[in-house]
Amino acid sequence: xxxxxxxxxxxxxxxxxxxxxxxGPRLHARKSQPAALPVVLAFAAVYLIWGSTYxxxxxxxxxxxxxxxxxxxxxxxxxxxxxxxxxRGIPPPTTKQWAYAGVAxxxxxxxxxxxxxxxxxxxxSGLAALLxxxxxLWTVMLGRLQGSERAxxxxxxxxxxxxxxxxxxxxxxxxxxxxxxxSLLPTLGVLASAFSWSVGTIYxxxxxxxxxxxLAAAMEMMAGGVxxxxxxxxxxxxxxxxxxxxxxxxxxxxxxxxxxxSIVAFTAFTWLQTVTSAAxxxxxxxxxxxxxxxxxxxxxxxxIGAHTLLATVVxxxxxxxxxxxxxxKARPVLPQELEEVG
Numbered sequence: 001x002x003x004x005x006x007x008x009x010x011x012x013x014x015x016x017x018x019x020x021x022x023x024g025p026r027l028h029a030r031k032s033q034p035a036a037l038p039v040v041l042a043f044a045a046v047y048l049i050w051g052s053t054y055x056x057x058x059x060x061x062x063x064x065x066x067x068x069x070x071x072x073x074x075x076x077x078x079x080x081x082x083x084x085x086x087x088r089g090i091p092p093p094t095t096k097q098w099a100y101a102g103v104a105x106x107x108x109x110x111x112x113x114x115x116x117x118x119x120x121x122x123x124x125s126g127l128a129a130l131l132x133x134x135x136x137l138w139t140v141m142l143g144r145l146q147g148s149e150r151a152x153x154x155x156x157x158x159x160x161x162x163x164x165x166x167x168x169x170x171x172x173x174x175x176x177x178x179x180x181x182x183s184l185l186p187t188l189g190v191l192a193s194a195f196s197w198s199v200g201t202i203y204x205x206x207x208x209x210x211x212x213x214x215l216a217a218a219m220e221m222m223a224g225g226v227x228x229x230x231x232x233x234x235x236x237x238x239x240x241x242x243x244x245x246x247x248x249x250x251x252x253x254x255x256x257x258x259x260x261x262s263i264v265a266f267t268a269f270t271w272l273q274t275v276t277s278a279a280x281x282x283x284x285x286x287x288x289x290x291x292x293x294x295x296x297x298x299x300x301x302x303x304i305g306a307h308t309l310l311a312t313v314v315x316x317x318x319x320x321x322x323x324x325x326x327x328x329k330a331r332p333v334l335p336q337e338l339e340e341v342g
Contacts (some may be wrong), residue, residue, distance in 0.1 A: 109224025
């Protein structure tokens with residue numbers, strides 16, 4: 001028979017409040033010292049899984065229409081995470097919070113992921129990842145215009161200029177092609193994806209979502225999934241979705257994106273925020289694009305030219321300058337600011 005003390009510990013563990021046991025529970029402890037292996041595995045999940053989601057999207061849209069694919073991914077993942085969070089005793093959201101989640105879902109997932117999935121029908125996954133690496137640049141610039149960011153220093157401005165110069169270098173080959181406006185549209189779609197995600201990031205800072213970041217993210221995924229499915233149906237994607245034409249590669253890619261990209265990696269990211277510094281967690285912004293470029297080259301035969309390598313260095317250098325600006329101006333990483341635009 002369990003003692004009252006052991007029953008209390010079990011209850012606290014189930015509630016997620018106990019982070020460390022030894023000499024009594026520590027409630028809501030942050031920056032504790034967990035075992036090294038779980039931290040390494042969590043970083044590996046964030047680095048490798050999120051870096052691979054860009055190729056996963058490319059494979060998924062080979063036979064599944066992009067909006068419907070992303071809608072299924074986020075509605076399924078969001079619903080599962082929402083149910084899990086509620087079973088852990090997290091209070092239910094209010095009607096107003098659902099309304100906020102609807103707007104955030106439209107910006108982050110309908111505009112962000114919908115544009116990305118559409119663009120990846122034409123844009124190589126590595127190129128898409130590099131363009132999405134501009135997310136911190138857009139977020140800081142828009143935050144300054146909106147007033148949520150303090151005056152930017154020289155380092156931040158240098159980072160913005162350097163980062164967008166890298167984007168120009170990256171898309172230069174498309175600009176030189178005949179009919180460049182048409183060939184450039186998918187590339188602009190990826191940039192629009194990062195821009196929409198940044199606007200969503202700014203929006204989520206200004207509204208009061210549930211205190212549980214897991215529950216809030218689940219709500220936003222669910223809302224975004226519904227909107228993606230609705231828009232995909234409106235534009236006629238349902239007529240292009242035929243079970244007989246689905247490839248095993250696309251189906252497995254969708255399953256991978258749902259389970260690993262939207263659930264496993266996000267859970268690892270959220271946990272890392274509680275046990276290590278924001279600076280360490282934010283390193284995914286530099287690693288994910290490199291992983292995506294390598295995986296696209298190794299598994300999909302995507303070409304890596306000299307201009308791509310140079311653009312990678314320039315863009316990531318710009319992001320590094322922006323992310324390492326004065327500590328008084330920098331903020332902690334938020335779940336809504338995920339490099340998981342992929």
